[in-house]
Amino acid sequence: MSQPRVPHREAPPITCDEPDSFPWQVFHERHPVLIRRILEAVPYGQAERQAFAALLRESRQDQVAPLSPEAPDFDLWQVWGKEQFGRSWQQQRFLWAESYFYRRLLQAGGYFADGGWRGVDLFAPFKHAELDAPAFTADLTALDHQHALAEGEREQSLLMTAVWGNLADLGFTIAGKGPEETGALAADESDRLWPLLDGGLVTVVADNSGRELLADLALVDHLLAGGRAGEVSLLLKPQPYYISDATPRDVLDCLDRMTAAAGAAAGIGGRLRQALRDDRLRMRTHPFACAPLGYRDMPADLREEFAASALTIMKGDLNYRRLADDRLWPPTTPFAEVTAYFPGPVAALRTVKSDVVTGLDAETAAELDAADPSWRVSGTHAVIQVATPRDRE
Structure with missing residues (x-):
């Protein structure tokens, strides 16, 4: 059997050290806003408030400090961070640094400590507000319209809603972006997705709660009710993560x-x-759902589940970054080559909100860059991309 193709060269990883880059803006602009919003929404005491302030200072000025040995995931992070601890935050890969920042947010809020804040989701006020917002109510009502569509039209509508639901991500809206309108698909391989659904197991790797999760659940219901899937495994975060990630x-x-x-x-x-x-x-x-690593480094049990699935559907921007190892690939690099390590068929449903992009044709990539150099982080475009083991041969 031939070996899967791999990219002809490794693209440079996305790092945090370039002033005014997207990662730099996340640490210097978005994170202070996020912490301010948390402290406005949750009545943390002085010890927790001081811990949040110390984390913000450390993440912008100092070296990365390890977790306390008493942390329940200390051993995991000793493996995940063995080459990162003691180096400056700016020297880190963006995927690792951002993931660890959110893990440290939980620590600052007392999530793992004995005491009154143990197990309290510091993002819960934002999540609950979204469930109570008029936009969520409107989405519930919109399901009536989708239900009335003809079968094929309804199926495609549900898929597109799941793609663009990622635009409602709370981390994106807290940063001042709004999900008022959807944009255009930079790549659309939806015609390759449906034939892979043979009534077997479908794994859906969720991203955000709220409006995006509603869209995902509507799609899952359609897969089950229509026989596209015999069973669905919904992979969720084991703890709060990235503001609105679904648990x-x-x-x-x-x-x-x-x-x-x-x-x-x-x-x-x-x-x-x-x-x-x-x-x-x-x-x-x-x-591993909260790991600071790409899926290339997934553990054996997760690899086995993905391999057993007729299709794994990866939702959202972070899962895409992890699929593509959060590197600055030339945008025309084939999606199948970048995901050559993946053990089974995989589909990415993603609103583009970070620098990593693959699988575009040369004309589309050139047109997008010429029209708006910031299109990769603005949420104006999305992709539906599919790769199977046969593509990688």
């Missing part, structure tokens, strides 16, 4: 909101609840 608690909160509504939303929510009872829908968490 099992967020799924249950979203289902509660759906079943309390009227019309199609209530029907979808009820069917998904029953699917959970019947084990046709399984919520799954894994420590």
